[in-house]
Amino acid sequence: MRDAADPSERVFDEDLFASLREILGTAPLGALLEEAESEIARRLDAIAVVAGGDEGCGALRAPAHDLAGLAGQIGLAAMAAAARELERAVRAGDGGSGARAAETLLDLRARSLGALSKARAELGSG
Numbered sequence: 001m002r003d004a005a006d007p008s009e010r011v012f013d014e015d016l017f018a019s020l021r022e023i024l025g026t027a028p029l030g031a032l033l034e035e036a037e038s039e040i041a042r043r044l045d046a047i048a049v050v051a052g053g054d055e056g057c058g059a060l061r062a063p064a065h066d067l068a069g070l071a072g073q074i075g076l077a078a079m080a081a082a083a084r085e086l087e088r089a090v091r092a093g094d095g096g097s098g099a100r101a102a103e104t105l106l107d108l109r110a111r112s113l114g115a116l117s118k119a120r121a122e123l124g125s126g
Contacts, residue, residue, distance in 0.1 A: 011108070012115035013075035020074070021123070030123045036074045037116045043067040044109050047086070051102040060098065061090045067105070071112070079105065079112045 021029050046063040064086040072080035082104040089098035 010077045011079075011111050012119065013077050016075035017119055026123050030120055033074065033116050033120045033123070036070060037113060037120075039070055040067065040076070040079070040116075041109075041113065043070070044105065047102055048106055051099070051106070057090050057093075057095055057098045060102065061087060064090060064101075064105075074116070076108075076112045076115065079108050082108060 020032075024032065043063045043066055047060060047067070050057075050059045050063070064083045068080050068083035068087060071077075071083060082101050086098055086101035086105060089095075089101055
C-alpha cells in the first residue's frame, strides 16, 4: 500500500472517468460529479473541524470512511488513499499517522475538487 502522502498517487483517474462516462452517459455523470463535489467538500469540512478541535481522533473515523468510498468511486485516487490511511490510523489509535493523513487530505482538497470541476467542464463540452 502506498503512503497517503505519496506524490506519485494520481489525483484523478481518467480511465475510471472514461468508463463512468461510457456507462452512465454525459448528463447523469455530470449530475453525479456535481453531487460528489458537494459531498466531498462537506466531509473534508468535517475532517478539518475535528482535526483542529478537541473531539479526539475517533470522530474522524466516519467522515474518513465515507470519503474513502466516495472519492474512490469517482476516481479521486489520491484522496481515497489518504482517507483510507486516516481511517486505518484512527482504528489503530495512531494519532501521529492520523494527523499526517488528515493534513494530506486537506492539502489534496483544492487539486481534487479542481479535477472534478475540470471533468464536469469536459462533460459540458463533449
